[in-house]
Amino acid sequence: AVVSTQSTGSSLMGSSRLPFIAAQEDFFPRFVGLIQTKNGTPIVGLFTMGTLATFWVWPTDLSGLIRYVGFLSWAWWGLCFSAVPGLRLTMPDYPRTFKVFLPVTFFACAGSLYLVIGPFFESPVKCAAWLGVAAVGIPIYYGFVDEKQTCKGWMNWLLKRLSMWLGAKL
Numbered sequence: 651a652v653v654s655t656q657s658t659g660s661s662l663m664g665s666s667r668l669p670f671i672a673a674q675e676d677f678f679p680r681f682v683g684l685i686q687t688k689n690g691t692p693i694v695g696l697f698t699m700g701t702l703a704t705f706w707v708w709p710t711d712l713s714g715l716i717r718y719v720g721f722l723s724w725a726w727w728g729l730c731f732s733a734v735p736g737l738r739l740t741m742p743d744y745p746r747t748f749k750v751f752l753p754v755t756f757f758a759c760a761g762s763l764y765l766v767i768g769p770f771f772e773s774p775v776k777c778a779a780w781l782g783v784a785a786v787g788i789p790i791y792y793g794f795v796d797e798k799q800t801c802k803g804w805m806n807w808l809l810k811r812l813s814m815w816l817g818a819k820l
Contacts (some may be wrong), residue, residue, distance in 0.1 A: 669698045670695040694816065720765070721765075724766050730757050734750055734755040
């Protein structure tokens with residue numbers, strides 16, 4: 651019992667630092683990197699990790715989370731596999747370190763397509779929700795990570811309001 655209590659405590663302290671550092675590097679919104687002034691701990695990062703973990707496991711169970719990660723991983727790999735023939739057609743003279751035999755990419759695309767479409771027949775609502783949650787990352791990327799900072803104006807406005815509201819609550 652003592653070991654699991656210590657493990658839980660160290661996991662909590664370590665996991666709260668991940669979103670804190672990600673916010674400092676502009677991969678997460680800046681308010682996630684706020685430090686609690688009394689103890690000097692990244693409590694907003696801890697709440698962020700707890701909320702995200704609860705959000706991912708709450709609708710189903712751990713096996714649902716594993717299915718979600720597998721589904722989105724294969725969707726991502728399928729997009730990567732399909733980029734190979736697409737880039738070969740659009741940029742044929744571009745220098746490449748090595749070339750992948752095109753039938754291999756078509757076979758990999760077909761396999762990933764099977765692994766992505768299969769879950770849609772099993773539970774289409776969940777899969778659509780998973781894609782919707784993953785799509786939330788697109789404006790976050792363009793607001794914080796993209797060097798052109800395409801969405802920076804409205805993201806800063808939104809986060810300024812959210813930071814003021816969180817500051818009043820904490």
